[in-house]
Amino acid sequence: MMDRQLLNGSWLPPGSLLPGQGSLLLAQDSSQQSGWLERLPEAMQGVAASIWLPLVGALLLMLLLAWVCRIPISYNVRNLTVRWVTTLMTAVAFTAVIGLQTVMLAFVNGMYRLTDSSGKPDNVMILSEGATDEAVSNLGFSDIGDIENQAGVLRENGRPLCSRETYLVVNQMIEQQQDRRTKRRFLQLRGVDDPVVSALVHRLELYDGGSWFSPAGVRELPGSNQAAVEAVLGEGVASELGRGRSPEQLAAARNRQRLDVGDLFELGDRRWVVVGVVQSSGSTFDSEIWAKRSVVGPMFGKEAFTSLVLRTPDAGTAQQVEDYFNNQYEKAAVQAMVETEYFANLASTNQQFLYAVLFVAVVMAFGGVCGVMNTMFAAISQRIKDIGVLRILGYRRLQILVSFLLESLVIALLGGLLGCALGWLADGWTATSVVSSGRGGGGKFVVLEMDVTADTIAVGLLLALGMGLIGGLLPALSAMRLRPLDALR
Amino acid sequence: MTFLLLIVKNLTRNKIRSVVTALSTMVLVFVCTLVWSILAFLDSVTAEQSQNLKAIVTERWQLPSQMPFAYASSLSEGAASDPDDVQPEDAMTWQFYGGSLDPKNRTRDNSLFAFGLEPDKLLTMMDELDELPPERKAELAAVVDKMRGNRQALIVGRNRLAAINKQVGERIKLFGLNYREIDLEFEIVGVFPEGRYDNAAAFDREYLLAALDAWPATHNGRPHPLAEKTLNLVWLRVPDMQAFTQVDQQIEESPLYASPSVKCETASSGRASFLEAYRDLIWGMRWLLGPAILVTLALVIANAISISVRERRTEFAVLKVLGFRSHHVLLLVLGEALLLGVTAGLLSAGLTYYFVNNVAGGIPFPIAFFQAFYIPLDALGWGAGIGVLTALLGSALPAWSARSVSVSDVFAKVA
Structure with missing residues (x-):
């Protein structure tokens, strides 16, 4: 069991480490989860930080203008409903633009959440010096013992909480059901020495019914004398591996959504048996297969450790440990980085996708603007006489402007709301992607969960209102400028 | 020829509407051209060749x-x-x-x-x-x-x-x-x-x-x-x-x-394996982004044409009195939409081809080992095609409605 002295001492924040039965697991840290909004360039962060403020402000302004200007709202509503086909078509164009934008942002959000959730601020990752990624890192066997016994590393029962890992990207040959051709996919395999300690370091927990692999890392399959490699799967990769099953396999499967404990799969000319599935942590570990390092290392020709992950008591100590290994440690050529830094570096692809999404959203928004502009110009040309009557009845130019502007804003808001609602359906969908630092030499193939946040909805509505405002302003200005007698002529 | 001139004249009658619709067509064709250029390139590099092909030998696992x-x-x-x-x-x-x-x-x-x-x-x-x-x-x-x-x-x-x-x-x-x-x-x-x-x-x-x-x-x-x-x-x-x-x-x-141990595979198959990681992204580009652009564009055109048809019911009735048959009216409306769509689509694709390839140095969208994507010459065809398709989709109903204008109904209201 845990070293109580350490647990209850000043080393550890209270409640952060909970003793369990056999495997010790920790509360997930959700505080560091954030969305794509915070990743925008500085110039846009003012809007990003308080995205709800401009939205609520815009809605309040609409209501205020309607009230202060005493707009004949029933007249506007009637016009919208009488020309319902045009109103509907314009609104649906908004729906398409905003819905698509919501889905695309949900994807980017999922990627950011993934890279943000993957690192722990109190973990320090040790790679060989110069390695741009753990996939290309090689640590010497002789250096490991010394590194994990340095000061600052948290200990459990006198043992350092250090995850010794060999990270591999391996090919899995898959036979296509359709054309019987063999294709391959990349799987991420993490060989660890002691899965319980590694789970403690990374704060991972298994679903009920599963277990970590045995010290041997292999087991005999029941009813045969064949040995299978024991594997613990992340939930994402379990779903991915479960996709390629034949109808017969699916019919016999205990879990149709993903592979589960007891299921078999082929990898590297060997049979593998699933002994546990890691509970989804929203991290890159969801996309990994874990197995005994001493089994998978020789199997795939990579026997050296690629990385060591040291758990320290807190983020401050982790920073000190990182500095120590980078500046003072001389026994081995290594580089250290706090785990959150490592995963933050993998966000380069996220940023690239974010910019692409924003570009597409803005360009498509132009299409929506054109749509509403046509509608409003047509509405005005059909209602020139109405405008003349309103002016003669005493309505001022500003009231005419606000009246038409509100009409276009309402169309935009309706379309935007519908688009957000449709986009929301994408919340929770899983998608495959790659996260990388963009510096070459690595990257991770991940299964991510798309995430429609309140901010995403707010941005969608704000964009819709922006489109409505820009598209409605010119027609409304032209309506405002009409002279009453000219309009009635 | 007279018919074509009539179409052009009709388009120039409401310049704002025509320009706004053409602009939206150009912008949306621009996005579609970018997306399809990426997809077309990825399709081409992953398509198996039968002659003069390259193979890659790499470590097996x-x-x-x-x-x-x-x-x-x-x-x-x-x-x-x-x-x-x-x-x-x-x-x-x-x-x-x-x-x-x-x-x-x-x-x-x-x-x-x-x-x-x-x-x-x-x-x-x-x-x-x-x-x-x-x-x-x-x-x-x-x-x-x-x-x-x-x-x-x-x-x-x-x-x-x-x-x-x-x-x-x-x-x-x-x-x-x-x-x-x-x-x-x-x-x-x-x-x-x-x-x-x-x-x-x-x-x-x-x-x-x-x-x-x-x-x-x-x-x-x-x-x-x-x-x-x-x-x-x-x-x-x-x-x-x-x-x-x-x-x-x-x-x-x-x-x-x-x-x-090693493995040998065709280059296209090797590339396809790398792109497998992006399959959902590519699926989204192909089946969500592309169609959403087409739908938006078709709606914008439909909106513009239906407004135009509604405004010109009397005119269509007059045309019928002058001897135009129903299908002439239908073709007139369809022709306006098609001319607008094709011209704007072609222009947009041409400009996109020129600027992306010669000024911007490609579409900077690094996925797998591809750093940038270029617009193929086929894009000119896509531009015109998108213009035709969306114009047809968008104008079909309004054109049918114009065709069905009843002379007696219209003049009864006028009277």
Whole structure:
């Protein structure tokens, strides 16, 4: 069991480490989860930080203008409903633009959440010096013992909480059901020495019914004398591996959504048996297969450790440990980085996708603007006489402007709301992607969960209102400028 | 001709509406052209060829592939050992070397990844470079000539050259990233033709091999940790699928490649495996983004045309009185939409083709190992096609409604 002295001492924040039965697991840290909004360039962060403020402000302004200007709202509503086909078509164009934008942002959000959730601020990752990624890192066997016994590393029962890992990207040959051709996919395999300690370091927990692999890392399959490699799967990769099953396999499967404990799969000319599935942590570990390092290392020709992950008591100590290994440690050529830094570096692809999404959203928004502009110009040309009557009845130019502007804003808001609602359906969908630092030499193939946040909805509505405002302003200005007698002529 | 003039005249009657609709068409065709250019390129590089195809030999299980250089010679011959065995028509080896200009502060901008290869193969085996038009091929051949006489010669892509702020003729020292403590000095002798290799670099593989050979002399006789893992890829050119199957079998069955074992696959199949990780993204681009653009555009056109039809009911009634048949009215409305859509679509695609390829230097959307995408000439057809399709979709109902205008109804209301 845990070293109580350490647990209850000043080393550890209270409640952060909970003793369990056999495997010790920790509360997930959700505080560091954030969305794509915070990743925008500085110039846009003012809007990003308080995205709800401009939205609520815009809605309040609409209501205020309607009230202060005493707009004949029933007249506007009637016009919208009488020309319902045009109103509907314009609104649906908004729906398409905003819905698509919501889905695309949900994807980017999922990627950011993934890279943000993957690192722990109190973990320090040790790679060989110069390695741009753990996939290309090689640590010497002789250096490991010394590194994990340095000061600052948290200990459990006198043992350092250090995850010794060999990270591999391996090919899995898959036979296509359709054309019987063999294709391959990349799987991420993490060989660890002691899965319980590694789970403690990374704060991972298994679903009920599963277990970590045995010290041997292999087991005999029941009813045969064949040995299978024991594997613990992340939930994402379990779903991915479960996709390629034949109808017969699916019919016999205990879990149709993903592979589960007891299921078999082929990898590297060997049979593998699933002994546990890691509970989804929203991290890159969801996309990994874990197995005994001493089994998978020789199997795939990579026997050296690629990385060591040291758990320290807190983020401050982790920073000190990182500095120590980078500046003072001389026994081995290594580089250290706090785990959150490592995963933050993998966000380069996220940023690239974010910019692409924003570009597409803005360009498509132009299409929506054109749509509403046509509608409003047509509405005005059909209602020139109405405008003349309103002016003669005493309505001022500003009231005419606000009246038409509100009409276009309402169309935009309706379309935007519908688009957000449709986009929301994408919340929770899983998608495959790659996260990388963009510096070459690595990257991770991940299964991510798309995430429609309140901010995403707010941005969608704000964009819709922006489109409505820009598209409605010119027609409304032209309506405002009409002279009453000219309009009635 | 008169009919066409009537269509043009009708479009110029409400200039604002026509311009706004044309602008939205152009903008949406622009996005569609970008998206489809990426998809078309990915489709083309993953489509299996039947003739003159390339194969890739890599380590069977692990990524990145790291094989001993001892494999290079026999793999380049397709592991042919019997007289009846098939030999590839050409072959090329790749060794990846990554280095940074600053040993202490390694950043994306001061780092460079280069292929170690036989310089002559730049002309015959590198994708796209082996199909350059004669003029550009001659320029590349001149650079390759310089590389033949200078083992430290380096050819760099223009974007990478700009990123590291160097020019042709300058010398640079790269501090090894993947090959620890193997630092190489290069002379930049040329630039890759614009395109796929804008961010890449290449040098003579002999330079890296010599550095690896010299390593033990300064390290107590111990070889470099990557000395036996320096061969990353072997490219083979085979005449057809039958030859590929034979070479694949020769390699798979050869006892020479046991540890690590290797695999042979067509280049398109290899690329498809890398793109598998992006399959949902590509699916989204193909089946969500593309259709959403088309739907939005069709709605914008439908909106504009239906407004126009509603405003011109009297006019259509007059036309019918003057002898126009229902299908004339239908064609008139469809023609207006089609002319607007095709013109705007074609113009947009043409401008996109010119600006993306000649001004922007491609679409900067690095996925897998593709850094930028270019607009194919086919895009002009797509632009016109999108214009036709969305115009037809958008104007079909309004045109039908215009066709159905009843003269008596309209004049009864007027009266």
